[in-house]
Every structure is written in structure tokens, then in C-alpha cells.
Amino acid sequence: MEATRAKQIYESKQTIGVQLDGEKQVWIESVDEANGMATVQVGSDPLNTHTVSVDRLKEET
Template sequence: MDAMRAQQIVQSEDTIPVHLEGQSVWIEKVDTTNGMAAVHLEDNPNHKQTVPVDRLQEG
């Protein structure tokens, strides 16, 4: 995924599934300049991490 698509997902009113290494995640915010995204696991909102957006997969 690229940073612009990640930002579109964050701004969308729809729920768009996103995965990180096979785990469902929610994107909290996107740093489009550096290509990074703050995410948390869907089933564990306290487990937050910042990852490169190219590690995220839609669907």
C-alpha cells in the first residue's frame, strides 16, 4: 500500500479491511512525508506500533 491510499482509508467513512503480516489492524494516522503509519491491532487497541505503509495490505 502507498501512503496516499493509507490516508484515504483513514479519512473514509467506510470500514476498509487492512492487514499487517496477516493480522487485522486499524490505521490511526499516516505520515505521508515519511511513508509511515501508526496502527493498532483490531483485537488489541493497546498494541500500537508505527510501520512503513508498504507493509500494509488492503483487503
């Protein structure tokens, strides 16, 4: 995924499914477009957050 798309998903009022490494459901919490990074929450645990490259994120179809 590109950083611009990750930011669009983050700012969207719709719920858009995103997966980390094609397996874990995540919620985008913030996007750093300049560095191509995103902070995501894994599953439903608000304490389980990771900062990852947006390349690892995939929009569910």
C-alpha cells in the same frame, strides 16, 4: 500500499479492511505521508499499536 491510499482509508467513513504483513487485521490510527509511515492498532486491543512502513500494509479485497 502507498501512503496516499493509507490516508484515504484512514479518512474514509467506510470500514476498509487492512492487513499488516498479509496476516494481522489492523486499524489505521494515523498516517505520516511525508515519511511513508502509519500508526496502526493490531486487532481489537487499543494498547497494541505499532508504527510501521505503509509498504507492510495491504488492503483486503
